[in-house]
Amino acid sequence: MEIETKGYRVDLTDAQWRKSTRSSPSCDNCVEVAFVGGAIAVRDSKNREAGVLIFTPGEWDAFVDGTKDGEFDL
Template sequence: MSINIKGLDVDLSRAVWRKSTRSGPWTDNCVEVAFVDGAIAVRDSKNPEQRALIFTPGEWDAFVGGAKDGEFDL
């Protein structure tokens, strides 16, 4: 099933979900990411059946850049 969001047609049934290699048995705060149809999808690994968040490549790049620069550090 394909959805149209932010001008992208995204078919999440074809998504290959990946969890961070830093995830482990000591935390349950994990997300999974899939790069599919020119979009980036993010979902809660504990509730994969719930709706995923969809980001454009520009939005994803801004997020990753902010994380690398410490923008979200407490």
């Protein structure tokens, strides 16, 4: 599968998807991440065929920083 967005052409055919080591096998709200073609792809681990979101490195860094800072805590 190849996606073109945000100036990236991302080929997900051989993507190495990773799920957090903090995720348990019974967890039903996990995502998987793959770093491909200079972009970051994210998908639902339980519904992998639903599609992917593509982030630029800057967008991903902002998300990770916001997570560490508690920006998304409920």
